[in-house]
Amino acid sequence: MMRLVRYMMIMLLSVAPxxxxxxxxxxxxxxxxxxxxxxxxxxxxWHITTIGNKHITIPLPVILYxxxxxxALFSSSVFHHTDTHRGFSIAREGAxxxxxxxxxxxxxxxxxxxxxxxxxxxxxxxLNALLLVVLVLSVARWYxxxxxxxxxxxxxxxxMEAVIIMIVDDVIKxxxxxxxARFTPYLLTVFFFILLxxxxxxxxxxxxxxxVTGNIAVTLGLSLCTFIAVNLFGNKEYWKEIFWPDVPVxxxxxxxxxxxxxxxxxxxxxxxLTVRLFANIFAGHTALLVFVCLIFITMAVNxxxxxxxxxxxxxxxxxxxxxxxxxxxxxAFVFTMLSAVFIGLxxxxxxxxxxxxxx
Amino acid sequence: MSILLPDAGLLFWMLVAFGIVFFILARYGxxxxxxxxxxxxxxxxxxxxxxxxxxxxxxxxKAEGEAILNAAREEQTQxxxxxxxxxxxxxxxxxxxxxxxxxxxxxxxxxLIEQEKEDALLQIRNSVAELSLSIAEKILRKELSGDKEQQxxxxxxxxxxxxxxxxxx
Numbered sequence: 001m002m003r004l005v006r007y008m009m010i011m012l013l014s015v016a017p018x019x020x021x022x023x024x025x026x027x028x029x030x031x032x033x034x035x036x037x038x039x040x041x042x043x044x045x046w047h048i049t050t051i052g053n054k055h056i057t058i059p060l061p062v063i064l065y066x067x068x069x070x071x072a073l074f075s076s077s078v079f080h081h082t083d084t085h086r087g088f089s090i091a092r093e094g095a096x097x098x099x100x101x102x103x104x105x106x107x108x109x110x111x112x113x114x115x116x117x118x119x120x121x122x123x124x125x126x127l128n129a130l131l132l133v134v135l136v137l138s139v140a141r142w143y144x145x146x147x148x149x150x151x152x153x154x155x156x157x158x159x160m161e162a163v164i165i166m167i168v169d170d171v172i173k174x175x176x177x178x179x180x181a182r183f184t185p186y187l188l189t190v191f192f193f194i195l196l197x198x199x200x201x202x203x204x205x206x207x208x209x210x211x212v213t214g215n216i217a218v219t220l221g222l223s224l225c226t227f228i229a230v231n232l233f234g235n236k237e238y239w240k241e242i243f244w245p246d247v248p249v250x251x252x253x254x255x256x257x258x259x260x261x262x263x264x265x266x267x268x269x270x271x272x273l274t275v276r277l278f279a280n281i282f283a284g285h286t287a288l289l290v291f292v293c294l295i296f297i298t299m300a301v302n303x304x305x306x307x308x309x310x311x312x313x314x315x316x317x318x319x320x321x322x323x324x325x326x327x328x329x330x331x332a333f334v335f336t337m338l339s340a341v342f343i344g345l346x347x348x349x350x351x352x353x354x355x356x357x358x359x
Numbered sequence: 360m361s362i363l364l365p366d367a368g369l370l371f372w373m374l375v376a377f378g379i380v381f382f383i384l385a386r387y388g389x390x391x392x393x394x395x396x397x398x399x400x401x402x403x404x405x406x407x408x409x410x411x412x413x414x415x416x417x418x419x420x421k422a423e424g425e426a427i428l429n430a431a432r433e434e435q436t437q438x439x440x441x442x443x444x445x446x447x448x449x450x451x452x453x454x455x456x457x458x459x460x461x462x463x464x465x466x467x468x469x470x471l472i473e474q475e476k477e478d479a480l481l482q483i484r485n486s487v488a489e490l491s492l493s494i495a496e497k498i499l500r501k502e503l504s505g506d507k508e509q510q511x512x513x514x515x516x517x518x519x520x521x522x523x524x525x526x527x528x
Contacts, residue, residue: 041362042369063368097361115368122372129380136388143395149402164392184393185385193380217365221373225381282362 030300032293039289040211040282041098042121044076044090048206058206060123064088065114066102076117088112121218124210128197135160136192167191167336175340179233179347183340186229190222191336198281198328202321213331214281216274223270226339231266234346241348242266269342273335280331284324291316486524493520 046058059077066072069086078085084103091101091109100117101109118126142157153161172187173180197218200208212218242262244252251258291313299306497516 037362042366095361099361099366115366116371117368118372119369121369122376125373125376129376133380133383133388136384136392140388140391143391149399152399161392161396164389165396168393168396185389186381188389188393189377189381189384193377215366215369216363217367217369218373220365221370221377224374225377 030296032290032297035293035296036286036289040214040285042119042211042215043098044079044100044117044119046120046123046206046210058123060118060120062088062100062117063115064100064102064112064117066112068102068104069112072112120210121212121215124200124207124212125197125218127207128193128200128212131200132192132196135196164188167333171333171337172340175337176344177347178349182233183229183343186225187336187340187343190225190339191332194222194277194335195328195332198332199325201281201285202324202328211282211285213277214285216278219274219278220270222277222335223273226273226342227266227270229339230269230342230346233343235348237348238346269338273338276338277331277335280327284320284327288317288320288324291320490520490524 044062045060048056048058050056057077059075062072062074062076064072066088069088072086072088074085079090083089087102088100089103089109091097091099094109096109096111099111100115102112103109139157139160142153146153152158167188168180168184171191172184176183176187194213197212201210201212201214203209243259245258245262247258295306295310295313298309494513494516498513500512
C-alpha cells in the first residue's frame with residue numbers, strides 16, 4: 001500500500017511541472033484555485049451542478065440591513081439577471097470578495113451594516129440541525145416507549161447507544177469529573193452536531209457537500225458555546241486560580257503577570273478549538289477538491305495524461321474520502337474531549353489534594 | 360484571506376441553530392437516553408451483584424450440606440463402631456456368663472454326683488452289711504441241718520435276699 005502511494009506521489013510530482021505553464025496558458029478555460037475556493041467558501045446560493053450552460057442552483061433568501069436601505073429581503077436569484085439590486089451587488093474582488101456590498105454616496109463599496117442572509121452554510125446548518133434533532137429524538141422515543149431494563153436496543157438505536165456510552169464513559173466522565181451529568185447533554189450535542197456536519201460535508205451533492213465545519217464562523221460558534229460553558233459554570237476555585245494563583249506574590253502583585261497569563265489561557269482555549277476543527281475539515285475538503293481538479297488541469301494539458309490522471313485522482317479521492325470519514329469522527333471526538341477537559345479544568349475540586357498528586 | 364475571517368451573519372445563524380438544537384436535545388433528547396442507559400447499567404450491576412450473592416449462598420448451602428453429610432457419616436461410623444463394641448461386649452459378657460454358669464453347674468453336678476456316689480456307697484455298704492448278716496444267719500441255720508440241703512438253702516437265702524433287695528429298691 002505504501003509503495004503504491006509513493007509511486008503515485010512520484011507520478012503526481014512528475015506531472016506538476018507540466019501543469020504550471022499549461023494552467024497559465026488555459027487560465028480562461030479552467031481556474032483550479034477559483035474552483036476550489038468557490039466550493040470551500042460560503043455563498044448566497046446553493047450551486048448544485050451545471051449541465052451545459054444551465055446552472056442548477058437553489059436560490060436562498062438574502063437578508064440585509066443597511067443605513068441607507070433599512071431592512072432588505074430578496075432572493076439571491078436576482079443576481080442572475082442583474083448585477084445590482086437596490087444598490088446591493090456581489091463584490092468581485094477586494095477584502096469582501098463574494099460578499100454582498102452596497103455602493104455608498106461617494107461611490108465606494110462597503111458591507112451593509114448587518115448581513116444575516118440564509119447562505120449555503122446557514123441552510124446546511126439548518127438541515128443538519130433538523131436531521132440531528134430528528135435522529136436523536138427518534139432514538140429518545142425508543143427509550144420512552146421501551147423499558148431500558150427489559151430490552152436492549154438494536155440497529156440504529158443500538159449503534160447510537162454504543163456511541164453515546166463511549167462518549168459519556170470515556171470522554172465526559174473522566175474529564176469533567178464530579179459535575180459530569182450537568183454537562184453531558186451539551187457535550188453530546190456538540191459531538192453529534194460536529195460528527196453529523198462533518199459527515200454531511202463529505203456527501204458530494206445537496207443536502208450535503210457544504211463545508212460547514214470547515215468554516216471558521218461555525219467552529220467559532222461552537223467554541224463560543226464551550227467558552228460560555230467553561231466560564232459561566234467555572235467554580236470559585238477556578239476564578240481564584242486565575243486572579244490569585246498559588247505562586248510567589250511577586251508574580252502577581254505589582255505586575256499581575258500570572259493573572260495575565262491565565263487570562264490569555266482563557267482566550268487561547270476556544271481559539272485552539274476553533275482553529276483545530278476548522279483547519280482539519282478545511283484541509284480535508286481542499287485535498288479532495290484538489291484531486292478532482294487535477295483531472296481537469298491535466299486534461300487541459302494533454303488528453304492521454306488527463307485520462308491517466310483520472311484513474312489516479314479517483315483512487316486518491318476514494319482514499320481521501322475514507323480518511324475523511326475517520327477524520328470526521330476523530331475531530332468530533334477531539335472537540336468534545338477538549339471541551340470536556342476545559343470544562344473539567346474550570347471545576348477544580350480540592351486544590352490541596354491536587355497539589356499532593358502532582359508532587 | 361476571507362476564509363480565515365468569521366462571517367458575522369453565519370456566526371449569528373450558527374449560534375441560533377445550535378442553541379435551538381441544544382435546547383431541544385438537552386430537554387427531550389439526551390437525558391431520556393442517558394438516564395435509561397444509567398438505569399440499565401445500574402440494573403445490570405445489581406443483577407450481577409445478586410447473581411454473585413446467590414452463587415455465594417449456593418456455595419454456602421453446598422458447603423453446609425457437605426458438612427451435614429460429613430457429620431452424618433461420622434456419626435454413622437461412630438454408631439457402627441459403638442454397635443460393634445457393644446456387640447463384642449455383649450458376646451464377651453455372655454460368653455463369660457455362660458462359662459461361669461457352666462463351671463458353676465459342673466461343680467454342682469460334680470457335687471451332686473459325689474453326694475449320690477457317697478449315698479450309693481453308703482447304701483451299698485448297708486445292703487452288703489445286711490446281706491452279709493442275713494447270709495450269715497442263713498448259713499448258720501443250714502449248717503445246722505445237712506450239707507446238701509445246707510448249700511441249697513444258702514443259695515435260696517441269697518436269692519431271697521437279692522429278690523428282697525430288688526423288691527425293696
